[in-house]
Amino acid sequence: MDTAEIRRRFVAHFERDGHTPVPSASLLLDDPNLLFVNAGMVPFKPYFLGQETPPYDRATSVQKCVRTPDIEDVGKTTRHGTFFEMCGNFSFGDYFKEHAIELAWDLVTKPQSEGGWGFDEAKLYPSVYVDDPEAVALWRKITGLPDDRIARLGKSENYWSMGVPGPGGPCSEILIDRGPAYGADGDFSAEDRYLEFWNLVFMQDELSAVRSKEDFDISGSLPKKNIDTGMGLERVAFMTQGVENMYEIDVMFPVIQMAEQLTGRRYGADHEDDVRFRVIADHVRSSMMLIGDGVTPGNEARGYVLRRLLRRAVRSIRLLGYEDPALPELFPVSRDKMGETYTDLHTDWERISRVAYAEEETFRKTLQAGTQIFDLAALDVKKSGRTTLSGDQAFALHDTYGFPIDLTLEMASEAGLAVDEAGFRSLMAEQRERAKADARSKRGQHADTGVYRTVLDEHGPTEWLAYETLETESNALALLVGGTPARSLVAGDVGELVLDRTPFYAESGGQAADAGTIEFDGGRLEVLDVQRPIKGLVVHQVRVVDGEFTPGDHLLHAQVDPEWRTGARQAHSGTHVVHASLREVLGPSALQSGSYNRPGYLRLDFGWTTGLSPEQVRDIEQVANEALRADLPVGWQYMTLPEAKEWGAIALFGETYDNTKVRVVEIGGPWSRELCGGTHVDHSSQIGTIVVTGEASVGSGNRRIEAFTGVEGFRYLARERDVVAQLTGLLKTQPDDLVGRVGDLVERLRTAEKEIEKARVGQLLSGGGQLASGAAKVGPVNLVAHRVDGAGGGDVRTLALDVRGRLPQGEPGVVVIIGAADGKVSVVAAVNDDARARGLSANDLVRAVGPLVGGKGGGKDDVAQGGGTDVSRIDEALAVVAAEVGRVAAG
Structure with missing residues (x-):
């Protein structure tokens, strides 16, 4: 079967x-x-x-x-x-x-x-x-x-x-x-x-x-x-x-067969090769299913797991001898088998494949850079006489360059080195704990919900009326401080209040919680936040503004700030409009992967592997504002999830929905249909305006658009207008000529900076001949060990190479220049061929002086450089250079 x-x-x-x-x-x-x-x-x-x-x-x-x-x-x-x-x-x-x-x-x-x-x-x-x-x-x-x-x-x-x-x-x-x-x-x-x-x-x-x-x-x-x-x-x-195992079943083995074709290797012939074939089959399928459900590669949490799976698959087929991009060959094979059941893999293939293939391309570049870093680290270990790559170095390769620890272990073994795995795993554990602590600190992720469960069991669910009204007469069911019941709050105190009925929108679906007040006999509470720690219960974080609050039988008047709610409705509806506009401009595969909106502001994350051009951003903004001008009707209705999907509604990745009914919000009919529980305007024109303020990357395969809506959008445009007015006044030009005028000024500035830089370098090098002619004799070696105040790394290197070229030909020559600028030390050593023949190394000299100036460095035998932070010991470092040159030359 x-x-x-x-x-x-x-x-x-x-x-x-x-x-x-x-x-x-x-x-x-x-x-x-x-x-x-x-x-x-x-x-x-x-x-x-x-x-x-x-x-x-x-x-x-x-x-x-x-x-x-x-x-x-x-x-x-x-x-x-x-x-x-x-x-x-x-x-x-x-x-x-x-x-x-x-x-x-x-x-x-x-x-x-x-x-x-x-x-x-x-x-x-x-x-x-x-x-x-x-x-x-x-x-x-x-x-x-x-x-x-x-x-x-x-x-x-x-x-x-x-x-x-x-x-x-x-x-x-x-x-x-x-x-x-x-x-x-x-x-x-x-x-x-x-x-x-x-x-x-x-x-x-x-x-x-x-x-x-x-x-x-x-x-x-x-x-x-x-x-x-x-x-x-x-x-x-x-x-x-x-068959023998899960890797050989009908939905997985075709990937192994494709890998066999690509590599020329045969599954079943060699244990190590078999391990790699299985990794490829498993990780290709897992990666595809994760991307299908909305995960994009990243450096944290879910994104990191996906990145690791993709990179292990790519690395495994490279170890089998296939150097070309492999995922475009492997992913379609897995799609065709798994897509028989999960049809979304076919309908969403453009996005899934784009994310996967972009990550492989990134990793191919990373492998090249990371391998160079590993080689330097391995060389450092060997030169120091050690045989183990430190946990810090292994973790840096993993965290910065995306190297799995097994890749580092294998490369280290090939280089005859061990790896401090215990140190690496300790650092990994610390990173995981930091991530867990960060997740626990997020609002709404209550670590212990027992106290809320007790309130719900005793009093039943909160009657939530945010869709119907902005104010209610309510009773207090529970007052909590620090997760435990409290009797009262006095002015300035902050606590959590549970009401039997509430008009406040609790933060969810990317929409910020409502702001407002709760009035009681003799005082007033400010609502700071509203959350749903467990299903059915709405909890208000409040601060006492006036009076002393004690829960009792008296009614409370809960009032949402109407201006806040208006701005929130504009921003949330604006998010839907931007999403629909994005899909109209870029295509249906540009799907929202996350959002946040509060009064006057929205941001929308979407799966996309390349940055948008200024023209595309302008097109998205134009389509959005045309939708506002068209005064599109905004409505919502409840239906089952299968009905919503059949109707064309978009369900966002990672969201959970009720098994019986979901709420579908539509703007302009089929133009925008999304599953959403937020608050919205009645017509698109009520959003006012949408002003896109930025578009940027938020991780591999993910982009973010930010925009202002309503009054905040107009305020942003007014600020932009004021800036233009000030610039036209300063530059004495018209707005239409402003870009050209500024461009001319920038070009003149660049030309001036180049001339200044040319003059400065000329002045610096003018002293090169004098330094070379004044070289000290240390045995047979011509040595220039010199300090240059006000010179950074680039200047120091330029001067060192210039002086080395001016030293007498046919004689050993060593140049060490140490510069100091802005509290930082730059060291460059340059050694000619005759000096290297006598055992002198620029790399050794930089490493000798690095600790003295509070830093380190390295490079090749002919040229090496480093840096540090201790300016006070530069003269001492130069003396060490002379002593080291004398010691090696004498030997």
Whole structure:
């Protein structure tokens, strides 16, 4: 069976049993604890945690997943991969252990002719948690297997928890015996022999005092017992297709075959080559799926993972001997196989391929530059007598040049060096902790939502009226300070206030939260921020302006600042208009990847690999303002997500949407249709104006447009007008002639600067002859060791080379010039051929004086340069030069 048929039979099997088929969620769910969806149950977490009510009692899905902690092991074993598909069936308080086992066993063992997978029962072994006798009894009852065919495993293998207080429970796995060639009889820890391909989680326990995933207390039973299963599609595929591993299945092996054609190497002939072939097949597919879901290469978080995957794939095929751009050959092969299921890969191919191919081109240039840096670092290590490249150097290669650590390790090994991996990984860990701390510090990403959950459980959801009104009469449900309940706030205090109903828009979808006030009997609160820490609850960050605030039975008057809301509506609608204009000018593949808007201002990030020309920026602005002038109607309606997509609505990358209804905002009908929960104007003309103020890169494959809207747009234009008026007054010209007049002045300035520079260099070099004629004799060597105050690096190098050329021919000559300018030291050493023949090296001389002036440097034997920050020791450094020249010349 091909992979698509295995997937189809899985979904059909559970759909016949009353499960609701749920499409795969994006790989980029809004979860501060996850970079990517890494398990089939992740999209259903709010249901299992009781944060949301599921719209169905039972569901089934085939979920896209990415796991990258073991990325270095990809290809080295046949078990590790980064992208995979997890087939799952889920029960939310409906059926439990017995029916879950029945469903799994039926599909696995039913003959293929009857719609099953046809696995041989004689090779199947269920496993159970060692302390779950109920599961043992059920497996015996349902399968008829003897006791010795049911493996008992410990907590680390067969008990599921998330490592935090909440639901947990024992697991059962279905294992298949691949035979004695893969391991010893009965050794269930040998994953190659007894391969687990289906895991059934029986979510029945309430966990507390969680110390780790394997160390916790069970405080009781869950009020509703749930089922969460996961079946690895790739594992079932390779077992049913008669191949050895996941890399050889129908949706992956064609990439290996293309790599064979490109390189002339053969898969299966050499272990190291096989590892590289597998890396290529895995990483090409993973990269393509990530780009398809909106990730672009970068140096942080998701973008860094994608960059690493792409670069490992490129490097692997280069190590197989293929030097030309490879991704344009490999990506279409993976697209054609995966696109049979994920049709967006075809419709969005222009953008996906553009991002991938641009990253390969960047990396090809990076490899050249980074290799030179590595060579210098390796030379430095060897000259110092060491044999290990430091963790700092390895981390710099990784962080600055995008070198994976395994690339550095391999290059170091070829150079006869080791690498301080512990130091490197320590620096990597520090970087990850900084990234995590930064993520936790972002507004709205509350690390502990327990206190908000308690408020929601006690009082129910906030009645959110931001679409209907700008003011409400409300009751205070909770007052919090520092995450704990508080009794009151006095003037100047800041706290969090939960109301039973609110007109305030909570920050989401790129739109900033509303500003305004909340008045109470005897005082007033200023609303500083509004967030949704958990679904259903709106939390207002407030500061007491007047009076002492104590929650009570009296009504509060919540009032959104109407000017603020007007500006916010203009900016958010303006963002949609700019997005539509961008797509009209650049094409449909220019899709928004992020946005932020507040009153009077918007920024929009979009996937694009090249900078926009001034003409393109002007065209985008013109199309946008023509849409405003056309007074296009703005409307919204609710529909299901499939209906919205069929209608042509754009769903933004990484956003999560309600499974039942989504809100579609349209401007001018089909011209702009997007899924959006923000506040908007009623007609495009109410935006006022859109003034594009900038376009720039925000990372590889991502650009950003910024603009002002409404009154802020007019103010920006007024400031620009004032600047033009001042310049025309100063230059005594007309506005239409201003650019030419300024251009003339700039050209005259450049000419003057060139003349000044020519005169300055001439003056500097005029002393070269005198310095050469005054060279000191150090043994047989003519030495010029001289200090030049006010000279920077370029001047120092020019003078050193000039003096060296003036020294007597046929005699050893050494020139060391040290300049000082703006508190910085520049050192250049120049040595002629006769001096080098006597063992003198410019590189050695610069390295000798570098520490004295508070810096370092290096170069070749004939010319080397360096720098430092300690001007006070220049004379001492020159003395060291003379001593070093004398020592080498005497030797």
